[in-house]
Amino acid sequence: MEHLRWRPSVNEREFIESALQSDLRVDGRHSFDFRKLKISFGREDGSSEVQLGETHVLGYVTAQLVQPYRDRPNEGTLAIFTEFSPMADPAFEPGRPGESAIELGRVIDRGLRESRAVDMESLCVVAGKHVWSVRVDLHILDNGGNLIDAANIAALAALSTFRRPECTVGGDDGQQVIVHDPEVRDPLPLTIHHMPIAVTFAYFGEGNIVVVDPTYKEEAVMGGRMTATINSNGDICAIQKAGGEGVMSSVVMQCLRIASVKAADITSKIKKAVDSYTTEKALKKVKRLPASLPRKVIVTDVTMEDKGDDELETQAVKTPSDAQEKSKDLATTVKASSHEDAQPMLTESANAEVKITLSSGAAGESEEAQEIGSPKSLKDAIKPKHKRKKNKK
Template identity: 75%
Template sequence: MDSRLANTWRLTVNERKFIETALLSGIRIDGRNPYEYRKLSIKFGREDGSSEVQLGQTHVMGFVTCQLLQPYRDRPNEGTLAIFTEFSPMADPSFEPGRPGESAVELGRIIDRGLRESRAVDTESLCVLAGKLVWAIRVDLHILDNGGNLVDAANIAALAALLTFRRPECSLGGEDSQEVILHPPEEREPLPLIVHHLPIAVTFGFFSSESIMVIDPTHHEEAVMAGRMTATLNANGDVCAIQKPGGEGVLQSVIMQCLRLASRTAGDITKKINDAVEAYKTERASSKIKRHPASIALEGIGSGGNVKGKQNLSLNLRV
């Protein structure tokens, strides 16, 4: 991915020189050191499968939905996972409304490659009826504010939404056991997706002056950098994908350094995602208990605890 994912900020010559001079001194204009990530905030909506991620000034929302479709012929026992991105003109003046542009498609492909090629989501568990019906999972990513490094923010939003999404439980019935019965959430608790690991995308920016490298570039840095590379790793240090488009060439030693930094960063981000998801699940369970208080009513209890006459016993408790 090149400057197509960077916004069209028109920096003056003095602004460009100021950014590059500061980087030569090991200082970034936002006060971070070259290998420091911006502040990350992860929130969730009221419905399962919705997330809101803020990375510095970059703001992304993610939504996960599902529907029953026919599987691909070459994979009759596997469900599908698709990533779609939407760039709002309010996020950046260079984003045009309407059909997704090249930058939106490329952003979706980078996130999709990290998720699918590493088989992070168990697609076999999405099979309902082999060769006939499987769950198709769709992740929609909405860019609300482009403050730089859209890839990492959108990737985190997609993972957080997938971890909190729940699909309806279904069973097979009918005379030939080929009829799919969808159970509403009031009848059966929806099921979460099976996610084996979290592929975390970590983006690096490269500058022509003395091979300067930074992690998590801002929109100002994207406007002057000469190239970028996105490494997708999980908390175990396994490399899931690497994206290096055109631009300045990168030495092998620099790539290995990026992978070491990305591995450490992936572990930190994974912990933040898991902590946010656990807090969301705890709050969700607590709200369900409040909505469905336990109530027990017994009538006609005689002496010695014997039940006489009419008895009404009801217990309504969902966790």
């Protein structure tokens, strides 16, 4: 269905080429300017969405335990899969992937896997038996040009936020793998050593005019294309030159220098977006604990303070019990030494009883209380003890 792809007219082709000769582009950018980049993430880890101008790519990462390759028994695997939907471009055929889809997957796979960006040995669980197989699915939602760069950024962003389940080895033979639920143990992130950034250049006019990040219309007019995959340190991970017109070595070296600068800029944007996503997700997991109660509570004008154990015991001794209040209207205990006489106490109630407890100073033991009959009148109550009349039985 290549005939469905947009083809520019002669006037449109001449207009685009003449504008590029004047260092102008159809969308108003300069030759070495990228379009506006927007990176967002989904609710689940390992899901990213990248918008590079009008190009829209969705990335999703999954992992499962598989048996490793025989030549690499202690390394995991990484695979890139692309899906071109006819909704993104009428030129894309449904079903089997076309040449553009295969080329896109190979370029991104070469930049990630061959450069050892992801630590494959950390994906090994049991050497020769169980390793993690990481799969990156890239869905093209809208083709606005330069799919390689947008898909590469989506893959890196998804890998940076992906978390694989933690697993332990146990059992009787020590070969049984136990995969823990994310709610029981926190998932583990992937070990990413560096970020290989793909930067695509388009050539016009026999390779004399070079632009970065070509649009959909510029790709239809360009004479050739080259993709350089470079990390922020300036290390060249891969170079892809897919046919077209030949390019001089001096132009290639110039493109590599430009790609190194662009790679550092894009890497900082990816890390900033990932850090923002990680911080926002961590704040949602924070549970606030209730504040501790103060030791001093103030209610209106009353201040309540904690008291010591000695004061509480003294207060408990001084406070009469309910049983004593019910049995007696008023009870008085008088402590006196062995050399002093017990002093009678007045009571307002006529039926009140008086208990006199004599404490012995030498032996330290109390004598039995002597019960005195209730006074018949107030005068009788104030009389000395030896003059009171005892109740006759």
